[in-house]
Amino acid sequence: MNKGNLLALVLAAATVVLVAVGTVWPVKAAVFYAGGGKEGLLRPSSTPEEAVENLGTQIRLLAWEKAYESLSNKAEFTEPEFLHDLTGYALSLRTYATLDSFEVQPLHQSATDAEMRMKLRWSTVVGTFQDTRDLRVVKSGDHWAVDWPLVKEQHVPPQVIPVNYLRWDVIYRGAGDDWGSQDVEAPHVRIIDMHPVNRAEGVVVMGELLNEDVVPAFVSVRATLLAKNGSPLASEGSFDMISHTLLPKQVTPFVIRFPDVDLSQVGSIRMQPLSVLVSASADPVIEVQDQKFNPAPGASLTGQLSNQSGQVVNIAHVLSTFYDKNGQLVWVGGQYIDRALQPQTPVAFHIAIPEDLAKKITNQRTVVATYSSGSSL
Amino acid sequence: MRKFESVATASRPIPLSFILLAAVGVHLPLLLMQLPLKSYDTNFHIFFASHYVHHWFNPWNAKWFAGFSQTTYPPLPQQWVAIVSWVLGLNMAYMAVQFAAILLLVVGVYRFSMLWVSPRAASFAALASVLLSSECFLVYSAGQLSTTAAAPIYLNALPYFYDWIRYGKWRSFLKAVVLFTAAAAAHHATLIFGSMLFALPVIVLALMDRKDDENSSASALVMRTVMIVLLVGAAIAVVLLPFWIGLIRYPITQTPIPHPSRANYILSPQWGVNYFIVPYGALILALPFIILRGAKVVRLRPLLLGFWVTFMIGLGGTTPVARVLLGRAFEVLTFERFSYWATLLALPILGLLVAELVDRFRMRAIVPLTLLASLSCALAVAWSTFRPADAANFKVDSVAQWLNRDGHDNYRYITLGFGNKLSRLAIMTDASSVDGESNSSRMLPELTRYGGAALTSAKYFAKPGLDSLRAMLAHSDRYGLKWVIVRDPYYEPLLYFAGWRKVDELDDKTITVWGKDGVPPATPMNASQMPPHWQGVMWGTLPFGSSLLAILVVLIPEKRRRGWQDEDPSTTPEDLNSGRMIS
Numbered sequence: 001m002n003k004g005n006l007l008a009l010v011l012a013a014a015t016v017v018l019v020a021v022g023t024v025w026p027v028k029a030a031v032f033y034a035g036g037g038k039e040g041l042l043r044p045s046s047t048p049e050e051a052v053e054n055l056g057t058q059i060r061l062l063a064w065e066k067a068y069e070s071l072s073n074k075a076e077f078t079e080p081e082f083l084h085d086l087t088g089y090a091l092s093l094r095t096y097a098t099l100d101s102f103e104v105q106p107l108h109q110s111a112t113d114a115e116m117r118m119k120l121r122w123s124t125v126v127g128t129f130q131d132t133r134d135l136r137v138v139k140s141g142d143h144w145a146v147d148w149p150l151v152k153e154q155h156v157p158p159q160v161i162p163v164n165y166l167r168w169d170v171i172y173r174g175a176g177d178d179w180g181s182q183d184v185e186a187p188h189v190r191i192i193d194m195h196p197v198n199r200a201e202g203v204v205v206m207g208e209l210l211n212e213d214v215v216p217a218f219v220s221v222r223a224t225l226l227a228k229n230g231s232p233l234a235s236e237g238s239f240d241m242i243s244h245t246l247l248p249k250q251v252t253p254f255v256i257r258f259p260d261v262d263l264s265q266v267g268s269i270r271m272q273p274l275s276v277l278v279s280a281s282a283d284p285v286i287e288v289q290d291q292k293f294n295p296a297p298g299a300s301l302t303g304q305l306s307n308q309s310g311q312v313v314n315i316a317h318v319l320s321t322f323y324d325k326n327g328q329l330v331w332v333g334g335q336y337i338d339r340a341l342q343p344q345t346p347v348a349f350h351i352a353i354p355e356d357l358a359k360k361i362t363n364q365r366t367v368v369a370t371y372s373s374g375s376s377l
Numbered sequence: 378m379r380k381f382e383s384v385a386t387a388s389r390p391i392p393l394s395f396i397l398l399a400a401v402g403v404h405l406p407l408l409l410m411q412l413p414l415k416s417y418d419t420n421f422h423i424f425f426a427s428h429y430v431h432h433w434f435n436p437w438n439a440k441w442f443a444g445f446s447q448t449t450y451p452p453l454p455q456q457w458v459a460i461v462s463w464v465l466g467l468n469m470a471y472m473a474v475q476f477a478a479i480l481l482l483v484v485g486v487y488r489f490s491m492l493w494v495s496p497r498a499a500s501f502a503a504l505a506s507v508l509l510s511s512e513c514f515l516v517y518s519a520g521q522l523s524t525t526a527a528a529p530i531y532l533n534a535l536p537y538f539y540d541w542i543r544y545g546k547w548r549s550f551l552k553a554v555v556l557f558t559a560a561a562a563a564h565h566a567t568l569i570f571g572s573m574l575f576a577l578p579v580i581v582l583a584l585m586d587r588k589d590d591e592n593s594s595a596s597a598l599v600m601r602t603v604m605i606v607l608l609v610g611a612a613i614a615v616v617l618l619p620f621w622i623g624l625i626r627y628p629i630t631q632t633p634i635p636h637p638s639r640a641n642y643i644l645s646p647q648w649g650v651n652y653f654i655v656p657y658g659a660l661i662l663a664l665p666f667i668i669l670r671g672a673k674v675v676r677l678r679p680l681l682l683g684f685w686v687t688f689m690i691g692l693g694g695t696t697p698v699a700r701v702l703l704g705r706a707f708e709v710l711t712f713e714r715f716s717y718w719a720t721l722l723a724l725p726i727l728g729l730l731v732a733e734l735v736d737r738f739r740m741r742a743i744v745p746l747t748l749l750a751s752l753s754c755a756l757a758v759a760w761s762t763f764r765p766a767d768a769a770n771f772k773v774d775s776v777a778q779w780l781n782r783d784g785h786d787n788y789r790y791i792t793l794g795f796g797n798k799l800s801r802l803a804i805m806t807d808a809s810s811v812d813g814e815s816n817s818s819r820m821l822p823e824l825t826r827y828g829g830a831a832l833t834s835a836k837y838f839a840k841p842g843l844d845s846l847r848a849m850l851a852h853s854d855r856y857g858l859k860w861v862i863v864r865d866p867y868y869e870p871l872l873y874f875a876g877w878r879k880v881d882e883l884d885d886k887t888i889t890v891w892g893k894d895g896v897p898p899a900t901p902m903n904a905s906q907m908p909p910h911w912q913g914v915m916w917g918t919l920p921f922g923s924s925l926l927a928i929l930v931v932l933i934p935e936k937r938r939r940g941w942q943d944e945d946p947s948t949t950p951e952d953l954n955s956g957r958m959i960s
Contacts, residue, residue: 002673004669004672004673004674004675005669005672005673006672007672007678007681008668008669008671008672008673011668011672011681011685012665012668015685015689015696018689018696018697018698019643019692019695019696021696021697022641022692022694022695022696022697022698023641023643023644023695025697026641026644026694027639027641027694027697027700027707029635029636029639029640029693029694029707029708030639030640030641030644030645030693030694030695032635032640033635033637033639033640033641033644033645033648033694034640034641034644034645093870096836096867098839098840100839100840123839123840123843124843125836125843125867125868125870125871126870126871126874127843127847128840218876218878218894220876220894220895222854222895235854235855236851237851237853237854237876238876239847239850239851239875239876240871240874240875240876242876244874244876274894274895276894278878314870315870315874317874336874369874371869371870371873371874373866373869
């Protein structure tokens with residue numbers, strides 16, 4: 001063989017080998033685009049863990065058909081039902097969520113079946129949520145397949161729900177009006193409680209805001225930390241940790257976070273509540289049911305939300321304020337509900353509470369902010 | 378014997394004027410239709426150009442990122458667009474500059490190929506460049522004006538580079554230095570990575586071709602190479618001084634942004650189609666020949682190795698080569714440009730294949746080759762329709778008018794769901810945004826910390842993109858960010874829960890404007906990053922001046938073209954001539 005042919009052979013062989021190496025041991029970026037795994041291409045489901053991991057990878061790649069086909073109990077439901085279980089039956093946070101990561105934890109295994117816990121961390125526009133599923137994995141021939149625990153949609157019988165809740169409309173000066181240029185007095189709001197705490201991630205300022213007025217208000221709160229010499233240290237807003245629309249006499253908790261600031265640096269705090277007159281309605285009413293405080297370990301508040309109105313609430317944000325025995329504010333926690341609130345259909349919520357604060361808590365109050373798609377100006 | 382004569386008769390190169398005419402015929406109609414406006418980056422280049430139109434000597438642009446310096450991106454093509462826009466307007470000026478780059482590529486490929494193969498093969502290589510799918514992909518789908526402008530200038534510089542290091546011709550030295558400098562002023566990635574991949578094979582070729590009686594000892598060649606590298610380096614350092622100062626003061630430390638060109642094209646076949654099948658097209662069929670012929674002919678081996686390394690890097694995450702060779706730069710670079718360079722390096726050998734096939738089979742070769750090349754080109758041109766940068770084409774005039782009236786531009790804004798229309802809107806409005814499309818120009822921590830690209834496309838970057846968007850919205854007061862203009866209802870829940878309210882609806886309610894109350898008016902920011910006036914003068918003078926100088930210097934006539942003709946018997950055209958092989 002002459003040198004030219006040898007060189008050609010070496011380059012061709014090197015290309016094949018390098019492509020094989022890059023495929024069998026892909027670089028991090030390639031793994032990311034392959035769905036965080038190898039998409040079952042090179043990895044048969046020869047163990048229960050691999051079966052669940054392959055399913056997770058297919059879900060991450062939105063390869064619904066492949067994911068459905070890999071299930072051992074697919075005869076029990078259709079592919080659209082499987083898809084709706086993961087992405088929601090109505091428009092909700094799940095609908096456009098992307099699977100950020102997943103974790104597989106074995107619970108029990110025998111020669112023919114196994115139980116695995118799969119923690120799916122979904123990324124949504126308002127943050128991440130975790131969906132934990134306990135899966136049964138069964139051996140079928142030389143491979144394992146997942147028995148998917150489908151959560152079926154609950155149907156409400158046809159009915160008429162009368163709507164007679166209060167509603168406030170605002171007549172503006174004209175079509176050319178701009179937001180913030182109202183020529184009416186802003187609704188009267190007041191901070192009725194404020195409590196800064198030092199946490200590992202920085203200072204957290206919590207409190208409650210009351211709408212003292214007889215008209216609805218769109219509210220937010222801004223806090224500025226001042227050093228002992230009076231100079232500003234940092235300024236942050238409540239962002240989404242507040243219920244922005246407050247009906248007359250309603251109270252909302254708020255949380256303002258200051259990462260990388262220590263409370264010992266802070267001399268005082270300047271609070272700036274802001275309110276604007278807006279149109280509002282008491283509808284939809286969300287009832288909080290079966291609230292239960294679960295002490296440490298794993299301290300949390302659990303309960304259910306029930307939509308009392310006739311319209312679907314696409315996204316709900318639960319905010320809970322926790323008090324000690326003296327009625328002093330201890331903590332404010334929140335959770336976005338990943339499933340839509342169908343009329344008359346309870347949906348569970350779960351708010352985690354820091355372990356070190358849980359023992360002080362004796363009471364709590366919960367408010368719910370809601371978003372329904374297609375709302376007008 | 379008769380066969381050899383017929384081959385000799387047919388071995389005339391295709392006239393360059395005919396090839397240029399073919400380029401005009403293929404690309405001029407496409408550019409007149411303004412097809413690149415649908416691509417990913419075209420609006421970004423036009424936005425930069427629009428700034429140069431109004432502020433030639435002031436690279437500080439307040440319209441993106443709450444203020445950023447355009448010295449973060451070499452300016453030459455955009456400055457040419459700005460100049461030409463005085464006559465044609467921005468859109469057509471872009472098309473004109475892109476068209477000039479396409480014509481330059483034809484000449485560049487021809488001249489570069491002449492170093493390696495016969496004039497006839499070189500002419501086929503140049504003709505192939507007209508229909509080159511990687512070029513079409515970058516022009517019509519990616520919109521990479523800078524890459525497609527810089528590469529042809531490098532290709533045109535390389536024959537002068539060869540002439541200088543081999544023969545020590547000062548005229549060539551001057552032309553090479555000026556052209557290399559102009560190419561660097563057009564694109565930084567091509568300068569830093571591409572120039573090595575193109576220049577190294579030429580240096581090796583000059584060493585291989587040298588003859589002792591030509592005053593070209595190996596040491597003389599090395600000295601000349603070092604000399605020109607030093608001088609070009611110094612010239613580039615001066616011409617792009619504001620760029621280097623910015624890079625040193627603000628090195629790129631932001632969290633890498635995912636790009637699918639780094640995928641493994643086998644594990645992710647959809648990206649394999651996008652970044653391998655489309656850019657290479659029918660050239661894939663020629664890859665075995667390129668390897669075989671490149672290895673067999675000694676003079677072609679440096680070119681083959683240069684091609685192979687570039688090809689492997691261009692495969693992104695399909696092999697570990699790019700990650701190993703580029704290190705952290707692997708997480709920053711995108712790899713479609715490497716595939717483009719690989720195809721350019723392959724063209725001389727491809728020209729050889731085409732010449733042989735045409736000489737041997739005549740019309741039976743010409744017809745299928747033309748069909749294959751045309752189909753490859755058509756696929757790459759059509760790719761921006763199959764896989765558009767934006768799902769919907771829409772106008773942003775109403776949004777620009779809204780921002781420009783009633784003092785709305787006293788505040789900053791961001792768009793959500795606007796894709797590459799973000800740049801188009803920025804051209805039309807006086808308002809300033811905290812978002813933008815130039816990833817290397819971003820300094821705001823909310824943008825650099827998370828690994829998402831433009832906020833307007835945050836959802837496509839999943840958690841990192843959405844984290845970045847939430848961080849920016851949380852700090853809206855800091856930046857005077859009052860307006861969020863939404864064309865994708867996906868984002869509405871975040872705005873609703875974060876304290877924004879719908880304040881207006883535009884374009885039949887397909888676009889909504891959200892406002893936040895209590896946000897203070899925008900104030901000038903990032904003053905420490907603002908380049909001083911002298912840098913603005915340099916930026917407005919030297920890069921563009923380098924291109925003018927290049928045009929003038931290239932017009933100095935050459936005494937005689939040197940290249941493959943003067944080589945030893947092992948490199949004469951007979952060796953590369955299909956007639957000899959046939960006979």
